[in-house]
Amino acid sequence: MRRPLSRILLGLLAVMLVVVAYAVGSARGDGEFGGTDAAATELVEGANPDYEPWFQPLFSPGGGEVESGLFALQAAIGGGVLGFVLGTLRERRRRGGDEA
């Protein structure tokens, strides 16, 4: 990496932003950090009490634990593939660089 320091600083900045957002959010909100998607559903229900969702999810993970597990699985698949690709590219570059 050409500029490792600036990249580390950028990474730290991203982490700091999340920490600050969390601190501000804790002070302003109810401390639950509920998802905006669910909050939007509540807004719709609050303003339109007559609205009936006309379709139900075919499958709903039973309980928060299963749901968070499936979200973790999604992140793991993404992170795993991303890591594999970056590792492959790096190694290919290193070997190719010797010959070129």
Place this chain on the structure above:
Amino acid sequence: MHIAEGYLPPLHAAAWTAAAAPFVIHGTREVARLVRERPGARLLLGAAGAFTFVLSAIKLPSVTGSSSHPTGAGVGAVLFGPPVMAALGTVVLLFQALLLAHGGLTTLGANVFSMAVAGPWAAYAVYRLLSRASSGIRVFTAVAVADLVTYCVTATQLALAFPDATGGFASAWTRFLGLFAVTQIPLAVVEGIIAVLLIGALRTWAPDELAELGVLQPAPQGEEAARA
């Protein structure tokens, strides 16, 4: 940005599905063409898909006291152009609709339109417009705008479907924007920073693959010449 299953009236659900479908069909063809014609781009395609997979799974806390997730769709739009992301984003949204009860099949069209069509096209437009800026600024702004635009489109979709009894569309839109856009601002900035780091890594490790794609030319002079 996931509108929950059944939470768009049938007419709206059908209209957004019809609006998103051509983009997804075109995008799927683009992905197939890319894989066929540019074998060197396959790994980068995997990286773009994986990036949106991992980022859209991570819910981050925000300043409003709610949490939300980035979309990860901007990086692929910068690398491959928006059509490819219409296909990749749809895969992610299908995964979440079927396995996580997050979003839904009836609202898939609307969610695809916001995350996989509007966001990537916004990223691409910003990236093009900022052709004179440094590449870091271009990537950061394009990706952050894609993230934010996605949530603004969701707010618009909900306000169109559920206008206020008294204030109409405008008042409902303000309410949904207040929820989505404000929460999303810090997340969009964070996504932009992560995107700059990822593209930086790709520039270091995959300059040949990037050059083959014709985006993110290592030498900005070449791009200037090409545009002139």
